[in-house]
Amino acid sequence: MSAPAAPDKRSHFTSPDRPSWELYSQCIHCGLCLNHCPTYRVLGTEMDSPRGRIYQVLLADEGRLAIGDAFVTHIDRCLGCRACETACPSGVHYGRILERARTEIERNYRRPWLSRKLRRHFYTRLLRSNGKLSRAARLLRWYQQSGLQALARASGVLKLLGLADLEALAPMIDHDFFFSEFGMMFPALGERRGRVALLAGCIASVAFSDLNRATIHVLCQNGIEVHVPKGQRCCGALQAHGGYLEEARYNARRNLDVFLAGDYDAIVTNAAGCGATLKEYPDLLADDPDCAAKARDFAARTKDVTEYLGDLGLRPPRFKLGKKVSYQDPCHLAHGQKIRSAPRELLQAAGADLVEMRHPDWCCGSAGTYNVVQPELASQILSVKMDEIAETRAEIIATANVGCMLQLRAGIAQRKLPMEVKHVIELLDKVY
Numbered sequence: 001m002s003a004p005a006a007p008d009k010r011s012h013f014t015s016p017d018r019p020s021w022e023l024y025s026q027c028i029h030c031g032l033c034l035n036h037c038p039t040y041r042v043l044g045t046e047m048d049s050p051r052g053r054i055y056q057v058l059l060a061d062e063g064r065l066a067i068g069d070a071f072v073t074h075i076d077r078c079l080g081c082r083a084c085e086t087a088c089p090s091g092v093h094y095g096r097i098l099e100r101a102r103t104e105i106e107r108n109y110r111r112p113w114l115s116r117k118l119r120r121h122f123y124t125r126l127l128r129s130n131g132k133l134s135r136a137a138r139l140l141r142w143y144q145q146s147g148l149q150a151l152a153r154a155s156g157v158l159k160l161l162g163l164a165d166l167e168a169l170a171p172m173i174d175h176d177f178f179f180s181e182f183g184m185m186f187p188a189l190g191e192r193r194g195r196v197a198l199l200a201g202c203i204a205s206v207a208f209s210d211l212n213r214a215t216i217h218v219l220c221q222n223g224i225e226v227h228v229p230k231g232q233r234c235c236g237a238l239q240a241h242g243g244y245l246e247e248a249r250y251n252a253r254r255n256l257d258v259f260l261a262g263d264y265d266a267i268v269t270n271a272a273g274c275g276a277t278l279k280e281y282p283d284l285l286a287d288d289p290d291c292a293a294k295a296r297d298f299a300a301r302t303k304d305v306t307e308y309l310g311d312l313g314l315r316p317p318r319f320k321l322g323k324k325v326s327y328q329d330p331c332h333l334a335h336g337q338k339i340r341s342a343p344r345e346l347l348q349a350a351g352a353d354l355v356e357m358r359h360p361d362w363c364c365g366s367a368g369t370y371n372v373v374q375p376e377l378a379s380q381i382l383s384v385k386m387d388e389i390a391e392t393r394a395e396i397i398a399t400a401n402v403g404c405m406l407q408l409r410a411g412i413a414q415r416k417l418p419m420e421v422k423h424v425i426e427l428l429d430k431v432y
């Protein structure tokens with residue numbers, strides 16, 4: 001990370017994470033990113049484009065634009081999908097500018113009371129502690145399974161409160177949380193070809209436990225010894241994207257200690273959003289002299305599970321999938337980590353009949369908590385995606401990120417399409 005811009009008395013930015021001049025100056029205002037931006041495609045306004053957002057952040061940093069409602073609205077509307085980075089010929093690190101701008105918003109802008117309280121609770125408490133997250137998830141499970149959810153939906157009270165769409169997006173909470181597998185080791189099947197540590201993920205450990213179990217199964221079937229290190233935490237992605245960079249750093253430091261304590265060939269994740277952040281720990285911790293070198297070591301060992309298995313080469317599967325599958329690129333895999341071919345090659349190796357949608361790397365509108373905090377825009381972006389998905393006539397939509405799975409499942413349910421949404425790993429699990 002380069003040094004922050006020289007202190008400027010007029011700047012509205014006050015945090016040590018203020019974007020550097022080097023970050024701003026890479027933008028040459030060419031506009032090539034505009035049509036790659038989902039919010040620009042839907043809204044058609046410069047202020048909701050990557051170029052427009054960079055300019056607004058610069059103006060606020062120079063003290064020429066207040067951190068007020070208009071500025072916050074345009075920055076909040078950004079999905080953080082980073083499609084603009086892929087399109088940019090000048091190598092602008094838009095994601096870094098965005099995270100730093102959002103940190104300034106959280107410091108210098110007063111959100112409405114409820115939003116402020118909920119954000120603080122989610123980012124600074126739930127994502128910081130697996131215990132607190134477990135307790136909140138148990139409460140949600142009780143709501144889902146006690147009959148209260150069915151009652152709330154049937155009574156129309158959710159619609160009355162404007163909460164129906166938001167409530168429908170909440171993941172079904174697992175009966176057995178994956179936290180119970182923390183500290184365990186799963187031996188390789190046959191000759192050992194590697195030894196990895198699995199980052200289980202926070203939400204994934206309470207709502208996608210079986211996906212983590214399938215990941216372990218597929219890795220073991222391929223000769224990999226899998227460890228689930230105890231004491232690991234949320235990767236910090238949601239906090240970094242939400243403007244809570246210090247909270248993200250807190251979790252990152254703990255993960256460095258936990259994962260670097262073991263001698264692993266790789267640190268593996270099945271969530272594209274987590275992987276992108278883990279690989280960016282060196283930037284997140286660049287100014288921490290105790291952690292900078294460790295963060296570089298950590299990032300160099302981090303692999304998305306599809307990337308790891310693609311490099312390793314699959315053992316021949318026992319069955320053939322034999323289904324028509326279309327693959328949706330998660331933004332943080334395609335744009336954040338530049339991984340596109342490995343998931344497709346794995347699907348073909350599993351015997352999938354792969355059919356491409358028109359724009360597989362266009363965002364589905366999930367983007368971490370985006371579909372919760374920007375439901376209308378997320379739904380418009382999803383609608384474009386669902387038109388393209390419907391055209392494929394695939395039986396299965398495969399992806400590699402739990403947030404995308406939830407969003408695509410919601411879209412398929414709304415359209416009543418005869419399709420399922422699966423993680424690439426779940427499909428590999430079927431053929432072993």
Ligand code: SF4
Pocket residue numbers: 036037038039040048049050053077078079080081082083084085094
């Ligand atoms: S991150 Fe995505 S939504 Fe945000 S400006 Fe870039 S392309 Fe647009």
Ligand code: SF4
Pocket residue numbers: 026027028029030031032033034050051084087088089090091092
């Ligand atoms: S972000 Fe990149 S593509 Fe977009 S206007 Fe700036 S230089 Fe051009």
